Amino acid sequence: MKRLAWVSVCAALWTGCSRSTDIPSYYPLPEFSLTDQAGKSVTLHDLAGRVWVADFIFTSCGGTCPLITANMRKLQDVLPPEIRLVSITVDPARDTPEILAAYAGEHGAAGDRWLFLTGDKQALHDLCVKGFKLPLDTEGGTAAEPIVHSTRFVLVDKRAEVRGYYSGTEEDELKRLAIDAKRLS
Template identity: 35%
Template structure:
């Protein structure tokens, strides 16, 4: 059931991004036919944001100008998908040549601001060895426009334990050095080796 809901959320994000024209739909069709795993986007400016990182620093998208920025969406109490996605991104980053690592910023934006405080995110980073990822949080009023701008849907769903968990659009974005949307990847399709190669090609372009 959760897998079906994740697929629906992925489709919603895709439709939102492709709504600007048939040309994007045609490119997506070509990508599907060639078994492509990363959708090339149209280079429009990424939604701006100003949030707080796990080190209590104020961070804006503009701070990353000149670097490739990888943006994903997570929550620290996520039991499966988020930890796997974060591990794959961190691994891909560590596979890059040392000089290129300095040119790539990994960013994880929370979808659970009520629970993902700065202290909790800092503990999560330390406990999971994710020091090469910048975790961002903020007030819900600041985060909701960011989710919407990146076509991220966040839903509360019943968990097997009887409690409520979160389900969100499972995607990762790659922004070029000018802060433009370059690629969209489904989290389940992330492969560290392929992703590292994508970052190297983008850096060289």
């Protein structure tokens, strides 16, 4: 029995020491300044020192955004409160802070924990494509989803480095994301 307890302690210590070393680090995110659903400025610096999960949505989306947002809500329910969630609109002309606040309320977003960000169209495009390295086409969509964007969740560490991409529509990927986010926090 004592040996089993000792093995458990050693395993816990080993896991604690190697918590994030096996999660790849891709690249740092560029500086940005956007506006949240409360009308407050949010910069990369404001998120520094925290693990966070980002996604790209728009509130009038008739395609995958409702599912992605529901899955982000699931993450809100299972992740520790120190991990932030950040949903960034790809339709800033429509998604004002007021619209984002209403959308956040409809989806049960915890105010200071789950941010919904908007800003200048070009700045948002550059952040998505050049910063997060995700596809975005604001001209070539369909009637149901006029803006074509990624359905990926992006895990960002405390140093504002991208650490992983996960499907925002698949349960097993959500579980893997939750495990990785907890390991980084």
